[in-house]
Amino acid sequence: MSRKHALLVGTAAYEDVAFAALPSVRADIHYLSQVLEMPAVGGYEACVRVEDSSKAAIKQAVERFLMEREPDELVVLYLSGHGAYEREDGQLYYVATDTEVDRIQQTALEASFVTDQLEKCAARRKVLLLDCCFSGSAVQGFRSKGASQSATAPVVEASGVHVITASQHWEQAFTTDPDQPSQFTRAIVEGLHSGQADLDGDGQVSANDLFRHISRDLQKAPDGRRQTPTQSSLHVTGDIYLARAAVGRQIPALKPLPAGQTAVTDGAGGVTSAPVKATQAVHDDSAFTDVEWAQLLTYYQHCLEAENATDELLPLMGSEPPRAVWPTGEEVLLSGTETTVQAPERVVDLAERALKDGADLWYGYPLAVVYDGKRQVCAPLAMRQIEIERGPQGRSVVTPTGPIVLHPKLVLDRLGTDEGKELLAAYQPNWRPGFREDMVRDLRSLLQELGLSDTEHLDPGSLGDGSSLYAAHEGVRNVAVVFAARSDAAATAQLMKDYRTLQKSVGQFAGTALGAFTATSGADESAEQEVQVVAPLELNEGQEAVIRAAMVRKLTVATGPPGTGKSQLIVNAVATARAAGQTVLVASTNNKAVDEVWERCEALAPGLLVRTGNQTAVEHELRTLEQLTRSIRPHQSSQMHQGELRNHLRGQEALRRKLAVVARRERELADLGRLRFSLR
Known part of the structure; x- marks a missing residue:
């Protein structure tokens, strides 16, 4: 099976007539998928194509496609279609086939969603291709065809992703004939198919090679149709090879766009996109069920337990809080190699003591040993809550019950409050179940960020017995630990009680303010x-x-x-x-x-x-109410005041419209100035 995968998203037709049809998007998807799937060129698995689909369908397709990727795979995500910039939230949106021009925020796909999903994707080689007008803003943000030229590009970066865009953020990206790919996509397709994009002659086309080839090709465009591609490779290390060079080899010719997908010309000379089968949404993203509310509240409880039950480091000496070193052998509970494992006897004893004390059990690996100024203390870097249960054969088994989190106290002590909280909030495990090498790579990256060295070689396939814990130097040991922790804070206990009470009342949420978070339709x-x-x-x-x-x-x-x-x-x-x-x-x-x-x-x-409020405020409240009862009715009616207000507001709105015209002209002049400078 190939380790190369591509998702091609294109929207050529729109339900809202305010968005012009883009027939050439059909050719973009058709020709790009061909060259990527050719065994002698791209060698990709069959490209996933999402065309003329709803916001929900595109969102779910992107999320599903990226979530299924493995660390050793190559991911290419290609998007083409209209885009819109909303000044209210400084966000760029990808326009789907069901997007409404006057409800962009509610009906279009947020650009930040695409970049967030790419950053979370486990694949280490990721490329984003944007064939879009003004798409150069993607190196600072994300914008696609149809975005307002006067919009200011927001800052939305995609870390670890090689981004190649069709134009500068103030430029248009030009199409050719309706049944042919755009200038940008044509350069990609021809460069890969002919092998001419292999500029360094090493037999492979890297993302850098492809960008340089596209730049040279687009420089040949006639005046009035020139566009300047851009690239960004924030936190990308090494070359990302997209395809093999086909120079000197017999390569099959590209098949033309099928007759059923060619653009349709009406009697008035207008061109419309041929219909295609849209991808359907798997589930309704707009609905938030009672089950999902219950799951969310359970997640909050896990977070609260992690934050409050593990707010201290463990002293190396002594037996408080209760803990036990996990026996030697393979690490399976964090790496996800097994979902349950037979409980070691020492852990069963610890669980019985924790049950009597009303404490929770936590499992963590690897164990960091540090000096707190008085003594040596330790804490696991990554950990998760566990439970001891009776298995089918009557034996005690260990089952992970919570998400994998970092030890809060260890992180806060090493990074400080602000940076530490940011890491704790953003951290997500970057490995798939069973991929121990990827887990070690992720853990070492965390250790580097915390300024801790792995003084004992991390090998989750062969855990240490704990004898190295008492060495004098700071650092991380190849040891797993189970410890009991209890949160006695009254506020935490009350909040946990409130969460449990809420879980029993999720059916009533729709009639409360919480219901606004899950409303299927927004306000008018x-x-x-x-x-x-x-x-x-x-x-x-x-x-x-x-x-x-x-x-x-x-x-x-x-x-x-x-x-x-x-x-x-x-x-x-x-x-x-x-x-x-x-x-x-x-x-x-x-x-x-x-x-x-x-x-x-x-x-x-x-x-x-x-x-009102406390006793003093209540006394003042009574005096205020007495004064109001003695107040004199104003001579002018409230209707007259409202009429005056309406007149003032109309005048204010007229002034705003005039200022908006001036601001738009100033932005247009600034864009023209940048364009003139780029053409010199």
């Missing part, structure tokens, strides 16, 4: 535009968008560091809601935050927000 965005924002304090566009969303959506979340205007935003939200006749509750985990909002509201309009 046109309703947001109808909201009359009342802002007595300064308000920027981002804050205004939050208020509009909060007025019509079940749940709106706005975050930001101190000093970014959150209290100011809340005051404006209170004013907007009260002007619309709605009631507002302002709540916080501390009095200072509530007081800040209340004091600002009092300065604007006494009684706009009534402070």
Whole structure:
């Protein structure tokens, strides 16, 4: 079986007429798949083709394809189709056949999803090919055909992936005839098929060779159709060979596009894409079932246990907390070689003691020995929770029950709080079950990041007996350990209790704020535009968008560091809601935050927000309510105030439209300036 795999994603036809058809995408996919699958050239397994499919189908196909890859395989991911940039979240989206132009965020595929999946993919050789207008932004971010020329490229990098794009981020990528590949894809196909892309003559075409060949080929394009390909190889080590060079060998000719896939020309001269069979989504991504809620809450409990039950390093001397060295032999519980294993006698004894103490059992490998300033202590680098159960034959067996995590205390001590928390949050095992060599490679990479040396050769096929633990030097030992840990924190115990209570009530989530996270349809965005924002304090566009969303959506979340205007935003939200006749509750985990909002509201309009809470606040609440009952009704009606507000908002919107025209022209001039400079 070949160790080369390619996923080709192309969208040529769209349900929303706002997106123009791209008939040449058919030829792109057809010719590229041929040359990759040729045994004498690419030698790839049959390419996975996803054409004219929905967002859910594309997303699931990318995720499934990359998840199935093994570390020693080569992965090529090719995308072609329209793209859209959303200023609101600074994100680029790949437009699917069911994408709606006025609901890009909800119906298009996030570019960050593609790059995240590539980074998580176990394959060590990964190449991303983008035949897209303005796709050069992919070396900083990701953008594809149809993206707005005036959009600013966001920063979205794909670590460990060799990216080749069709053009600079301000350039177009040109097609040729409807039934022929684009300029960029034609250069790829011809370079691989003829072997001309083997520029160094070593008999193989590397990703670097291919990029250089494409660059030379596109330089020959006539004026007005030139485009400049780009590449990025962040954290890519060594050459990635895509194909064998065909120079001097008899290679089969490429077959033309089948008649059923050629573009269709209507009577008015318009060209449309031939229909193809779309890939169907395997499951409904928009639905979040009660079972999935229960699984998520279980995962949170595992995370809480890992964070709180393992917050101390283990002293080398003594027996507290209880621990036992795993016997010599093969390591199977982390590497995934076995799902259950017979429990050693010493581990059974430890489990009985842990049960009496109400503690959990953890298994970890390899064991790091460090000096904490007073004594030698140790902790496993990677670990997972285990349980001791009775097997079918009555023997005690060990079964892993939780995800593989890093030891929090060890990581935080070595890297510091900020960097350590970032690693703990982002870490995922980079090996497949049973691939011990890949596990060792991943563990050594972690050790290097933590500044720890493997003073004893890591060999999960032959664990040590623990005699090396008492050597004087710091470092990692080829030893696995089982230890008991108990979290006695009252807050943690209460939170665990809350999680368990929630698990019993998942059927009621749809009627709560949690239901907003799994709603299958979003709020009517046109309703947001109808909201009359009342802002007595300064308000920027981002804050205004939050208020509009909060007025019509079940749940709106706005975050930001101190000093970014959150209290100011809340005051404006209170004013907007009260002007619309709605009631507002302002709540916080501390009095200072509530007081800040209340004091600002009092300065604007006494009684706009009534402070309650502790005994002192309740007394003030009573006085405020008494004053409100004695207040004099204003001479001007609320309808007149609302009319004045509408007039002000119309004038404000007119000014915004004028400024938007000026900003668009300035961006166009900047793009033209860059284009002129590139053509010199």
